[in-house]
Amino acid sequence: MNALLAAGVEGSRPGLNITIFAIFVAITLGIVVWASRDNRTAADYYAAGRAFSGPQNGIAISGDYLSAASFLGIAGAIALYGYDGFLYSIGFLVAWLVALLLVAELLRNTGKFTLGDVLAFRMRQRPVRAAAATSTLAVSLFYLLAQMAGAGVLISLLLGVSTSAGQNLVIAIVGAIMIVYVLVGGMKGTTWVQIVKAVLLIGAAAAMTVWVLGRYDFNVSSLLQDAVNHGGKTGAKLLEPGFKYGKTGTTKIDFLSLALALVLGTAGLPHVLMRFYTVPTAKEARRSVVWAIGLIGVFYLFTLILGYGAGALVGPEKIAKAPGKENAAAPLLALELGGPVLLGFVAAVAFATILAVVAGLTITASASFAHDVYANVIKRGSGEGKVHEVRVARITAVVIGALAIVGGILAKNQNVAFLVALAFAVAASANLPTILYSLFWRRFNTAGALWSIYGGLAVTVVLIVFSPAVSGAPSAMIKSHDFHWFPLSNPGLVSIPVSFALGWLGTILSKERDDSKYAEIQVRSLTGVGAEKAVQQ
Secondary structure (H helix, E strand, C coil): CHHHHHHCCCCCCHHHHHHHHHHHHHHHHHHHHHHHHHCCCHHHHHHHHHCCCHHHHHHHHHHHHCCHHHHHHHHHHHHHHCHHHHHHHHHHHHHHHHHHHHHHHHHHHHCCCCHHHHHHCCCCHHHHHHHHHHHHHHHHHHHHHHHHHHHHHHHHHHHCCCCHHHHHHHHHHHHHHHHHHHHHHHHHHHHHHHHHHHHHHHHHHHHHHHHHHHHCCCCHHHHHHHHHHCCHHHHHHHHCCCCCCCCCHHHHHHHHHHHHHHHHHHHHCHHHHHHHHHCCCHHHHHHHHHHHHHHHHHHHHHHHHHHHHHHHHCCHHHHHHCCCHHHHHHHHHHHHHHHHHHHHHHHHHHHHHHHHHHHHHHHHHHHHHHHHHHHHHHCCCCHHHHHCHHHHHHHHHHHHHHHHHHHHHHCCCCCCHHHHHHHHHHHHHHHHHHHHHHHHCCCCCHHHHHHHHHHHHHHHHHHHHCCCCCECCCCCCECCCCCCCCCCCCCHHHHHHHHHHHHHHHHHHCCCCCHHHHHHHHHHHHHCCCHHHHHHC
16 A cells, blocks of 8 residues: 555646645635634634524535545546446435435524534433533544545645655644644634635536536537446446445445445534534524535536546546555546646645545534533533633644544554444434434433433444454455454444434333423424524523
């Protein structure tokens, strides 16, 4: 792997890439400093003063959601596996319909800053806040670790960094810039960075898509046929389902499990949920998700053209042999289309993507610890806890950033796909059942929430540890040992139903019940009556 990384992308100009990176960082740091002028209260720091409109927040959500994996990974998967690679795009997009219909407006009406606010409304505050914070930190840290590790590989590749020490330095720089964004700008600064990044990413993808289609006189059929022609013996399979995931019964079930985790996990991702609190009303929260669906949907259509375009113009054989393999498809296509300048711009967009996502994850994790654990569990909601809450959040952001840097360095040469899968699986298994039960089941209580969160988290982690994603497979994280007994790489098909069952069982076995609180949360979540009062408290 290191030998491949040392090679870099042939034709790349690291000096040009660094210059573009530096310009982007300077501009975004200026935006962050400008946005930080009004950060005076916890609502300003956590929720950007709830001052963003639905369209603005929708653009920011798309910037938060479309990670480097979406741009580089999916395009590469389509280039090499065709139809099966595009299934990722479909799964990620469909997930937003779940968020729109079941989560966005209801959460905005019932919560204040975090998932713990929603659960604590009708349950015992301290235990459910601690559980919600544990789940949030687990999801955020694993997702953050994957992003940081990917940053080390990607940016080192595009800058031509060949040594391990150089890759470590790149990861540390990414982490340091992200910490500055969060400390200085809070949610407002982070949101503007995500808006800028979304515009850059979607704009770059649109330009490359038009460029690719222009090569084929805007005839998609000609593009697909050329991709098949350059695919060699397996070229015809690029247009058929089952090329990657239809080889055995186990791989088919594994893909179903992954799809379930992706579709349901998005509605439980804490950094996505927190974005619903940055708008002034529930109506704007709903509008923001509609905007996000539109932008994300258009982007994933672009990846279809970019993926097949890379397969046709670059060729799957060249992509598979390139540093970074699948992840090199989009950069290689940029190099083919526009030379080193376009490659440098694409590299800067990828860098912007990583910065925006890790900043969003960091502020979410730090807010959860400061607001749920420090202010409401340790300080029991006292005035002292509220006074020092933002300061604790900033300290937590530094600690989380440092952990992410260290973890990214340790995992830079590991298989990071299982970390992303774990984040989505934990979100779908621990967070989503408790959210839906809390909003829609009158009988649900504290015991059910604790069983669902802790049980879902434990089951997910155990099944991942003993899965082929960690050992026993050619792409496993640990190749020297084989201790797997669970056949699926993603546990969603098992862990999600188990978490729902644990929530039900814990509730039934407990005598705790508060119908009046459920009636209040039902009215508030569905109508918005009383929501603004809760937000202002």
